[in-house]
Amino acid sequence: MTYEEGIFYVVAVVTVAGALGVVLARSVVHAALFLILALLSVAAVFILLSAEFLAIVQVLIYGGAVTILVLFAMMLTRVRDLPQPSDGAQRPFAALAAGAFLGISVLAAVATDWPGETEKITVVTLNELGEALFRTWAIPFEIASLVLLVALIGGIILARSEEGE
């Protein structure tokens, strides 16, 4: 086992532990903190895949913005003060479905004969990525900014207080 694989296994264990915390923690705030752990270790996985730009974006957008947003929503809805809904009845069914999906996808990942070199990572430089994003994928890029604008306006209209009504 090379040292890279060792690092990968450490990061993978932290990621899975964080994800387990998100789906199993009783307190909502604990779940949110576990989510931060999981998202940051996914950024580490991106670095292992030598996608540094995406790792930075991940830390900025997920580690920063999304988790802050979730914590704000928790404060505003005061979910902590409410009695926590116990998620009992659907648990066995959910575990069965998720386990079946896990089994099938792991089997598919291991059994498939991947084309090309599956041991070697080819580093894509930031220059190439930027060229592709702003030349080949310019129209999807602009549409994504439109989607963000619509989501922004929609979020404001949904969440503002209703004085006028």
Added chain:
Amino acid sequence: MIPIENFLVLSAILFSLGMYGVLARRSAILIIMSVELMLQAVSINFIAFAVFLYPDQFRGLIFAIFVITIAAAEVGLALAIVLRLFRNRATANVDEVDILKW
């Protein structure tokens, strides 16, 4: 080096955990957090395929960028809906929101 299967299995585990969370949880905010986990798993898969299998095209990296963008928009909208739900019904429990059910 790390073989591609490791990343694929990690992503499958993350996706299944998110799936379990979406199916089992009842608080709307926890469901949104589980959806985020599933999106992360998809991003890992996209990037792994891009850097291992088709490094000359790297569409996977572009797709991962778009996944992150859409996830940010989705989380903002979903939390606004949860906020609205809480204001109108004083609950964030998805089981109690059954106005559409006869």
